[in-house]
Amino acid sequence: MSRLGFVAFAAFVVFVAVLPTFVSDFKAQQYAYVGIYLIALLGLNVLTGYTGQISLGHGAFMAIGGYTSAILMVGNEQFGGPIGGGVEDFWTIPVAGVVAGLVGLAFGLPALRLSGLYLALATFAIAVAMPSAIKRFADFTGGGTGINLFGKPELTGGLTGVTVLGRQLSFNDWLYYLAWTIALVAFAVAWLILRGRTGRAFRAVRDSETAAVSSGVSLARYKTLAFGISAAYAGVAGALFAVANTYVNPDTFPIALSIFLLVGVVVGGLGGLSGLVFGAIFIEFLPLWAQGEDLGSHLPGFLVDETKKPGGPAIVYGVVLILLMFVLPSGVGGLFRRVGEAFTRRR
Amino acid sequence: MRTLLELDALEAHYGPVQALRGVSLTVGEGEVVAVLGANGAGKTTTLRAISGTVARSGVIDFDGKTLRGGPEAAARAGIAHVPEGRGTFVELTVNENLRLGAYTRRERQRVKADVKRVAEYFPWMAERGSQRAGTLSGGEQQMLALGRALMSRPRLLLLDEPSLGLAPLVVREFFRIVRELNAKEGLTVLVVEQDARIALSVSSRAYVLEVGRVALAGTSDQLQDDESVRRSYLGY
Amino acid sequence: MLPLAAFADFMQQIVSGLASGGIYAALALALVIIHRSTGVINFAQGEMATLCTYIAWTLTVNHGWSYWPAFVVTLAFSFLFGVGTHRVVIRPVEGGNVLRIVIVTIGLLIAVNGFVTWQWSGEQRQLESPFPSNTIDVGGVAISVQDIGTIAVTIGIVVLLWGLFRFTKVGLALRAAAVNPAEARLVGVRVTWMLALGWGLAATLGAVAGMLTAPSVGLDPNMMAPILIYAFAAAVLGGIDSPLGAVVGGLLLGVLLNVVSYLSQYHGFGWFTEELRLPLALGIILVVLLVKPSGLFGHAEVKRV
Numbered sequence: 001m002s003r004l005g006f007v008a009f010a011a012f013v014v015f016v017a018v019l020p021t022f023v024s025d026f027k028a029q030q031y032a033y034v035g036i037y038l039i040a041l042l043g044l045n046v047l048t049g050y051t052g053q054i055s056l057g058h059g060a061f062m063a064i065g066g067y068t069s070a071i072l073m074v075g076n077e078q079f080g081g082p083i084g085g086g087v088e089d090f091w092t093i094p095v096a097g098v099v100a101g102l103v104g105l106a107f108g109l110p111a112l113r114l115s116g117l118y119l120a121l122a123t124f125a126i127a128v129a130m131p132s133a134i135k136r137f138a139d140f141t142g143g144g145t146g147i148n149l150f151g152k153p154e155l156t157g158g159l160t161g162v163t164v165l166g167r168q169l170s171f172n173d174w175l176y177y178l179a180w181t182i183a184l185v186a187f188a189v190a191w192l193i194l195r196g197r198t199g200r201a202f203r204a205v206r207d208s209e210t211a212a213v214s215s216g217v218s219l220a221r222y223k224t225l226a227f228g229i230s231a232a233y234a235g236v237a238g239a240l241f242a243v244a245n246t247y248v249n250p251d252t253f254p255i256a257l258s259i260f261l262l263v264g265v266v267v268g269g270l271g272g273l274s275g276l277v278f279g280a281i282f283i284e285f286l287p288l289w290a291q292g293e294d295l296g297s298h299l300p301g302f303l304v305d306e307t308k309k310p311g312g313p314a315i316v317y318g319v320v321l322i323l324l325m326f327v328l329p330s331g332v333g334g335l336f337r338r339v340g341e342a343f344t345r346r347r
Numbered sequence: 348m349r350t351l352l353e354l355d356a357l358e359a360h361y362g363p364v365q366a367l368r369g370v371s372l373t374v375g376e377g378e379v380v381a382v383l384g385a386n387g388a389g390k391t392t393t394l395r396a397i398s399g400t401v402a403r404s405g406v407i408d409f410d411g412k413t414l415r416g417g418p419e420a421a422a423r424a425g426i427a428h429v430p431e432g433r434g435t436f437v438e439l440t441v442n443e444n445l446r447l448g449a450y451t452r453r454e455r456q457r458v459k460a461d462v463k464r465v466a467e468y469f470p471w472m473a474e475r476g477s478q479r480a481g482t483l484s485g486g487e488q489q490m491l492a493l494g495r496a497l498m499s500r501p502r503l504l505l506l507d508e509p510s511l512g513l514a515p516l517v518v519r520e521f522f523r524i525v526r527e528l529n530a531k532e533g534l535t536v537l538v539v540e541q542d543a544r545i546a547l548s549v550s551s552r553a554y555v556l557e558v559g560r561v562a563l564a565g566t567s568d569q570l571q572d573d574e575s576v577r578r579s580y581l582g583y
Numbered sequence: 584m585l586p587l588a589a590f591a592d593f594m595q596q597i598v599s600g601l602a603s604g605g606i607y608a609a610l611a612l613a614l615v616i617i618h619r620s621t622g623v624i625n626f627a628q629g630e631m632a633t634l635c636t637y638i639a640w641t642l643t644v645n646h647g648w649s650y651w652p653a654f655v656v657t658l659a660f661s662f663l664f665g666v667g668t669h670r671v672v673i674r675p676v677e678g679g680n681v682l683r684i685v686i687v688t689i690g691l692l693i694a695v696n697g698f699v700t701w702q703w704s705g706e707q708r709q710l711e712s713p714f715p716s717n718t719i720d721v722g723g724v725a726i727s728v729q730d731i732g733t734i735a736v737t738i739g740i741v742v743l744l745w746g747l748f749r750f751t752k753v754g755l756a757l758r759a760a761a762v763n764p765a766e767a768r769l770v771g772v773r774v775t776w777m778l779a780l781g782w783g784l785a786a787t788l789g790a791v792a793g794m795l796t797a798p799s800v801g802l803d804p805n806m807m808a809p810i811l812i813y814a815f816a817a818a819v820l821g822g823i824d825s826p827l828g829a830v831v832g833g834l835l836l837g838v839l840l841n842v843v844s845y846l847s848q849y850h851g852f853g854w855f856t857e858e859l860r861l862p863l864a865l866g867i868i869l870v871v872l873l874v875k876p877s878g879l880f881g882h883a884e885v886k887r888v
Binding site for chain 1 (some may be wrong): 601618624666672675676679680682683684685686689690692693694696697698699700701702704705706804811815816820823858859861862865866868869872873876877
């Protein structure tokens with residue numbers, strides 16, 4: 001990263017730290033979700049942006065993380081499962097990452113044989129199957145009803161009273177700081193992984209598998225590793241997602257989530273990190289904007305009325321997504337890079 | 348002899364790289380003209396610029412009219428381009444390749460007759476019409492590409508490095524057929540070749556390109572006989 | 584040995600499996616046509632089909648048309664809709680990263696779904712079936728005319744398409760444009776129009792699938808979502824670039840799903856519940872792919888150094 005990059009990152013950290021002081025509690029919750037999506041996108045970008053493997057199933061890895069977290073906190077004895085629970089929410093998060101990461105590694109091995117669309121189908125199949133599987137193994141997961149994570153103050157960090165910058169945090173503010181602390185660490189870790197040997201190997205695999213092999217990069221090792229890292233990120237995001245949602249059930253992680261994650265990665269700009277913040281903002285806020293919620297006063301009245309009809313928001317969402325692909329061929333990240341180049345060239 | 352093709356100050360770019368820096372040449376009707384030169388001199392690009400597969404500027408005059416548009420337009424104007432590396436549809440059959448050659452023509456009966464005509468030059472094509480082009484040998488694919496070009500009844504045939512990767516015997520056979528087509532049917536040919544010796548043996552005139560410009564032009568006999576030209580430009 | 588009644592029942596399941604498989608095959612074929620030419624899976628294929636089916640519904644119910652004229656007009660509409668979609672939405676993003684096109688088709692999916700809901704509301708509608716609802720007896724097996732009709736329409740469509748691709752000039756040009764666009768332009772094929780034509784054909788196939796689906800499951804904005812997943816699975820199972828594979832894959836999948844449902848009723852497949860239908864189908868396909876990574880009829884990807 002250039003010096004400019006470091007300054008930008010530091011400024012961003014400060015911005016993230018003070019943001020809750022200026023926004024409502026409700027908004028803080030929404031920004032917390034942005035942080036959570038960012039973590040998932042960082043992971044998906046390792047897989048899709050850097051090694052070129054398309055996953056349409058990252059929601060499933062998030063589900064694994066979310067359920068790991070929920071079961072560790074609440075336990076599943078009440079459904080007849082073996083786990084007693086009682087772990088504080090914060091400590092469930094790394095465990096969720098590890099569990100999802102291991103599943104990702106295990107999945108990465110057979111996935112080696114598949115490429116392109118075939119891999120996309122395989123991952124998609126996992127995402128499609130996940131809700132059914134959760135319902136099927138009800139004594140472990142609570143089945144269709146799911147698990148409620150809320151209401152045990154000794155386990156839920158946000159309820160025990162935490163103070164940051166001299167402020168007693170509300171649950172949503174606590175959630176915000178938790179999500180963003182982890183997101184920024186995850187960002188730094190991703191950057192460290194991707195700038196070194198491993199990142200070079202990933203890119204080599206993406207650009208030409210044959211060339212990568214002939215220069216001594218082990219395809220099996222790096223493709224599987226990418227899957228593992230990517231799934232671990234998704235697991236962490238899923239755990240936070242569960243904590244933020246305060247419950248998990250089979251519909252918490254729908255197929256649409258997997259698809260929106262892919263959308264977020266492409267909007268953010270494949271193969272770059274900073275644009276992903278915009279991908280995450282896009283996932284969280286575009287549905288709200290499409291309903292005219294924040295734009296209400298800026299749009300002509302009749303348009304707002306139309307977007308309030310059933311189906312209206314979806315039309316807006318879809319059209320905006322298409323237009324975005326027209327005007328930003330390489331995502332927001334690509335736009336950043338172009339602006340950055342323009343600045344450095346001017347010297 | 349009537350001029351069929353005239354290039355005037357033709358330029359072409361690949362992104363920021365300028366590949367042609369003002370090429371001017373003419374091809375007369377019924378003539379075989381060769382374009383020679385080292386790798387990267389702009390030979391292939393010249394053909395691509397004519398058929399419109401690369402961004403170009405300058406004037407291309409074909410049959411008295413200015414040629415505009417992409418390769419579809421060039422094909423419709425009567426230019427058949429046999430690109431470098433065969434240029435057959437490997438997933439389609441021999442017959443389908445030939446039918447595609449006649450894609451721009453509407454007269455069904457004459458197209459049918461032309462299938463027979465092509466088979467006179469390449470008898471094996473009639474027997475192996477339903478074979479997939481991808482399963483043919485390199486030489487056969489090159490012949491098929493030529494056969495396909497003939498199916499369009501071209502006014503001008505562009506041949507790009509036909510000898511590339513082929514055995515000497517096959518190359519000789521290929522050029523024998525080109526010569527025959529020119530002599531019997533008056534087919535006009537602009538051929539780009541790495542192998543100057545064989546190209547000069549079929550052509551009546553030739554141009555030598557150097558870094559995107561015409562460095563030398565003359566009749567094939569002159570170029571062949573001039574010792575210094577041979578040594579510095581043609582490498583034999 | 585199966586008892587006779589069970590055998591008749593079993594055969595009936597096979598036939599109705601072929602009927603739903605035919606629908607998957609039609610939509611899978613649409614996906615294959617677009618994948619061959621544009622290089623992506625069109626995620627909006629199902630929603631485009633739903634929209635077209637609503638057109639048929641509007642013509643028959645609101646305008647009192649009889650079924651077959653409405654069918655033909657709907658096909659014409661769907662063809663133009665497909666061509667228009669390619670010209671307006673897909674063409675601007677062609678030639679870049681394929682993921683960009685994928686996202687555009689996802690945007691299209693969301694927008695078309697929204698439009699259908701906005702225009703016709705989310706309420707379920709009933710599209711009439713062109714076939715009578717009785718059954719006929721074939722050697723002791725009661726087979727629904729609806730199923731036979733569906734199979735017949737699918738076969739008809741597949742034969743028509745096969746003829747188009749195999750014997751006509753435009754079909755040849757479509758294939759040429761798909762396998763080698765640069766070369767196709769050199770022989771004078773207008774490739775962008777061929778791609779648009781491919782989108783038109785795919786949309787038409789989708790419309791057929793939609794109109795065959797609606798009478799049995801009811802017409803609503805999300806009607807085609809599960810069908811699209813089955814079609815995607817069928818196309819991949821057959822080999823994503825193989826039209827024959829799409830048809831075989833669709834039929835296999837339709838029969839397989841019905842047979843498993845059937846067996847679960849009789850033969851101690853107690854663990855199988857309806858909600859496992861889709862995961863099971865996908866699971867089987869995954870196993871097939873692991874053995875044969877480019878599908879049953881696909882060509883292995885050529886790796887270049």
